[in-house]
Amino acid sequence: MNSAPTPDEPAIADEVEEVLAVGSTSPVGRYRLDLATGEWAWSDEVYVMHGFEPGQVVPTTPLMLSHKHPDDRDRVDGVLLEAAETGQPFSSVHRILDAAGETRTLAVTGQGLRDPESGRVTELFGYFIDVTDSHRAAAARDATASIRASAQRRAVIEQAKGVLMVVYGVDEEEAFGLLREASNLANIAVRDIALTLVDLFSGPDVTVVPTREAIDRFLADPGAPGGH
Structure with missing residues (x-):
């Protein structure tokens, strides 16, 4: 696309920079939409984002x-219609299916040009900004954090089960049953019950190992002040 920038284009520069903050290597392409004809002018980058060769x-x-x-179609259509009516700066993030059927995530930002008469x-x-890789990276980070948190929850529950197995001389299934019973009794998540129980034995302020009676009191009322 060879048309020169209009004087108004710097007005959307801040929005472009904000979107690009999610990934400095995101491909960027320019567009222009003629509202009378419905035809678009795309830079080469926008063709590629949609899975086409430039000019194809x-x-x-x-x-x-x-x-x-x-x-996302209705939402994007609504954004364009509002922009066409108001001419106000806008931005939106939406998914597309490119020519090969692959899902990509694009950010679009822009504004209207008014006829002076x-x-x-x-x-x-x-501008269109391809933020697919940035979104995938963010999703991967979220997934990794979720997996890590899940592993931490399982670890503390395993520790609590071990404590109960030693204190009560029960097997693993019975130990978990004690945790679940205390959870249901106090309406507190099993993971939180387990965390408090482990803390009773290994917290930074622990100087005396809790007695079986103390564990009995805790399991009977895990929501009591002080956790025991």
Whole structure:
């Protein structure tokens, strides 16, 4: 796309920078939409984001909407309609299905250009930013954190079961049953019951190992002040 930037384009620079903050290597492409014809002008990067070779297709609004993810299509259409009416700066993050059927995540930011005589919004212009890799990385980080937290929960429950197995001379299943019973009694998560129980034995302020009677009191009323 060879059209020169309009004087208004710096107004969306801050939004572009904000979106790019999620990943400095995100590909960026420019677009311009003629509201009278519904035709788009894309830079080479936008063609590639949609899975096409530069110039391979004529970008139109129906083509654009056909590539939007079904779950995001109505929302994106609404954003464009509002921008066409108001000309105000806008930004949105949505998924598309590219020409190969692959799901990609794009951020779009832009604003309207008004006709100086009629005052009507005649064009929308701005940038597409491919944030697919950034979103995948964020999802991977979330998944890793979730797995780590799950492992930590399991570890403290295993420790608590070990304590009860020693104190009461029961097997692993029976020890977990004691934890679950205390959980149901106090309406407190098993993991939190286990954490408090382990802390009774290994907390930083522990100087005397709790007696069986102390453990009995804790399991009978784990929500009591002080946890025991």
